Amino acid sequence: MLFNSYTFVVFFAVILVLHNLPFSWKVKKTNLLIASYIFYAAWNPPFILLLWLSTVVDYFVGRALYTQENPYKKKLLLVVSLIGNLGMLCFFKYGGFLLDNFVALVNALGGDFHPAAPNIILPAGISFYTFTTLCYTIDMYHKKSEPVKSLLDFSLFVTFFPHLVAGPIVRPPQLVPQFESPRTATQKQMLEGLLLLSLGLFMKVVLADSMLSGPAEEVFNTPQWLSALDAWMGVFAFSGQIFFDFAGYSTCAIGAALCLGFILPQNFLYPYAAIGFSDFWRRWHITLSAWLRDYLYIPLGGNRHGALRTYFSLMVTMLLGGLWHGASWTFVVWGGLHGLYLWIERFFKERASVAGGGLSNINTEAPPALRGGFFTSINLRGFLYALLTFMLVNITWVFFRAGSFDKAWQMLQSMFGMAPEGAAVLTTLAIIKVTVITTGMVLTHWVMRNSRVLDVAYRMSWWLLGLLWATLVLLLIWSQESGSSFIYFQF
Numbered sequence: 319m320l321f322n323s324y325t326f327v328v329f330f331a332v333i334l335v336l337h338n339l340p341f342s343w344k345v346k347k348t349n350l351l352i353a354s355y356i357f358y359a360a361w362n363p364p365f366i367l368l369l370w371l372s373t374v375v376d377y378f379v380g381r382a383l384y385t386q387e388n389p390y391k392k393k394l395l396l397v398v399s400l401i402g403n404l405g406m407l408c409f410f411k412y413g414g415f416l417l418d419n420f421v422a423l424v425n426a427l428g429g430d431f432h433p434a435a436p437n438i439i440l441p442a443g444i445s446f447y448t449f450t451t452l453c454y455t456i457d458m459y460h461k462k463s464e465p466v467k468s469l470l471d472f473s474l475f476v477t478f479f480p481h482l483v484a485g486p487i488v489r490p491p492q493l494v495p496q497f498e499s500p501r502t503a504t505q506k507q508m509l510e511g512l513l514l515l516s517l518g519l520f521m522k523v524v525l526a527d528s529m530l531s532g533p534a535e536e537v538f539n540t541p542q543w544l545s546a547l548d549a550w551m552g553v554f555a556f557s558g559q560i561f562f563d564f565a566g567y568s569t570c571a572i573g574a575a576l577c578l579g580f581i582l583p584q585n586f587l588y589p590y591a592a593i594g595f596s597d598f599w600r601r602w603h604i605t606l607s608a609w610l611r612d613y614l615y616i617p618l619g620g621n622r623h624g625a626l627r628t629y630f631s632l633m634v635t636m637l638l639g640g641l642w643h644g645a646s647w648t649f650v651v652w653g654g655l656h657g658l659y660l661w662i663e664r665f666f667k668e669r670a671s672v673a674g675g676g677l678s679n680i681n682t683e684a685p686p687a688l689r690g691g692f693f694t695s696i697n698l699r700g701f702l703y704a705l706l707t708f709m710l711v712n713i714t715w716v717f718f719r720a721g722s723f724d725k726a727w728q729m730l731q732s733m734f735g736m737a738p739e740g741a742a743v744l745t746t747l748a749i750i751k752v753t754v755i756t757t758g759m760v761l762t763h764w765v766m767r768n769s770r771v772l773d774v775a776y777r778m779s780w781w782l783l784g785l786l787w788a789t790l791v792l793l794l795i796w797s798q799e800s801g802s803s804f805i806y807f808q809f
Contacts, residue, residue: 319360321515321570322523329357330574337578343500347474350578357479358442365441368406369477375402376451377472383458384465392459399455403448411445413438415645443483445642449609450476453489456613463491471497478580480571484564486585487605493580501579510772513787514573517771520790521566528797529755530559533748538719538729545740549732551749553712554756556719561590561759564603569771590711590760591767593703594667595659598711610639632664633657643718648726652717659710701764708760 319326336349359366379399386392408416414436424431454472457463466472475494481487503511537544537552544552568585575582585604592598599607618631633654640653713730720726731737744752766774775783 319357321567321574322519325360329353330577334577338502344470346500347470347497350479351470351474351477354474354477354479354482358477358482361442362439368410368441368444369447372403372406372447372451373473373476374469375399376455376476377466377469380455380458380472381465383455384461396455396459399452403452407444407448410438410440412641412645446485446487447476447482449487449606450481450489453487453609453613457490466490466494467498478575480574480580481582484567484571485603485605486568486571486583487609488582492583496580503577503579507576507579511573511576511578513775514569514576514771516573516787516790516794518566518569518571518573519794521562521569523566524793524797525755526559526562526566529751530555530562533744533752534559534719536743536748538721538725540741540743542741543728543737543739544732545737545742546733546735547749548740548742548744549729549737550712551744551752553715553719553729553733555752557590557708557712557715558752558755558759560715560718561586588763588767590708591704591763592707593700594663594707595656595710596663598707599656599660606639606642610635614638628664629661632660636660648717648720648723651723651726652714655714655717659714704764705760 319329333350333353336353337346341349355366355369358369376399379395383392383395383399386395417433417436421431421433454466458465466475471494474497475488475490476482478488478493533555534552537548538556565586572582572584583605587601587604589598589602592601615631615635618634619627620631621628636653636657637650638653640649640651640656643649643652713733716729716733717726720729728737732740778786
């Protein structure tokens with residue numbers, strides 16, 4: 319079921335009514351759990367069995383890990399959880415990828431191996447709920463938190479429909495305590511949640527789908543060489559599309575949960591205002607970045623064992639983070655480029671800190687632009703670094719969006735004027751549209767870089783907020799785009 323569908327509007331209205339009826343708290347949680355299974359079953363009902371299996375196994379394994387004192391038995395239980403979760407993830411998400419690479423390797427070594435292509439369907443959201451349950455068992459192994467008291471609460475934690483399919487990736491301490499006592503939205507939370515839902519749908523339906531997906535598709539699906547202008551416009555269009563699509567989903571998820579009285583962690587903080595790449599990953603897909611840091615980068619050694627170990631841990635983390643996004647070598651290269659950027663940034667930051675200048679001295683506080691005087695109050699040096707970061711991020715998006723290395727290389731050659739005869743495939747109107755939206759997006763990110771949407775909303779007069787909200791809703795109705803899936807559903 320899609321947030322941007324009329325089916326979800328009816329579904330959510332029913333859930334709100336049931337959640338506010340005078341039922342017992344256990345009945346309300348059961349209603350939410352059943353609703354979450356219905357929400358997930360709308361894609362492919364049989365895959366609920368995988369969700370059940372992951373939930374039940376990790377619930378009981380987690381409790382056993384917490385109470386088990388024998389170190390060998392604890393390791394065995396953790397291995398059971400890792401094999402169960404990562405085994406399912408590897409089979410469904412990477413089975414075809416692994417087979418293709420094995421076939422290519424065998425044939426390159428002189429073999430003649432041509433097996434039948436596997437018909438594997440990728441379950442929606444498997445990467446997200448796998449990471450959600452894994453963090454529970456790993457935390458239980460290290461006794462970082464208490465075990466969840468009931469299977470009902472743990473099941474609802476894993477399957478709670480706002481975050482189930484595409485995050486935010488929640489951890490037990492962030493959500494489970496909210497299930498322990500009766501909870502419904504206050505009037506303030508309901509209004510905030512509905513505003514966030516409207517904003518998230520506007521970002522997805524109007525900006526990502528209606529405005530930017532067309533130019534991005536036109537450029538990346540064109541087989542011929544492109545002019546530099548068209549190539550860059552296509553990349554900018556995808557850069558905006560994937561932000562508005564994914565941040566729109568996260569905003570909808572947070573808003574839907576808030577309407578029910580629950581609080582989910584923030585997943586985006588204006589990433590295109592990032593000054594450098596460590597800052598970018600503190601702002602883009604925040605819950606995944608934190609997961610990779612805590613459960614991969616730090617266990618690999620982090621920055622505790624010297625420079626070489628730090629660089630190794632960074633690169634491995636980003637390569638696996640790229641592979642998490644998709645079963646393709648282009649995603650691995652995307653992650654590797656981010657790892658390389660982090661290497662270079664760390665190298666110069668270390669030397670700048672010794673010299674007493676450079677990136678380490680940039681003022682990253684929020685500019686007072688919201689109080690007027692944007693061009694006079696802006697930290698120009700920081701903004702230029704943010705703009706450089708944005709441009710380098712766009713280069714990585716080429717590998718994320720291109721279906722093959724040939725296409726990625728063709729796009730890069732077109733972007734940097736190395737194409738033999740670049741074709742112009744975008745209309746003047748499309749170029750203007752992408753330019754205006756991209757410019758507005760980058761400037762808005764910079765102005766809002768340390769602000770929150772709800773904080774800004776509360777600073778507005780009621781009539782201005784009402785006018786803007788009504789405009790969002792009218793544009794949603796006008797766009798008439800309600801069936802396009804979110805990009806991150808494929809991950």
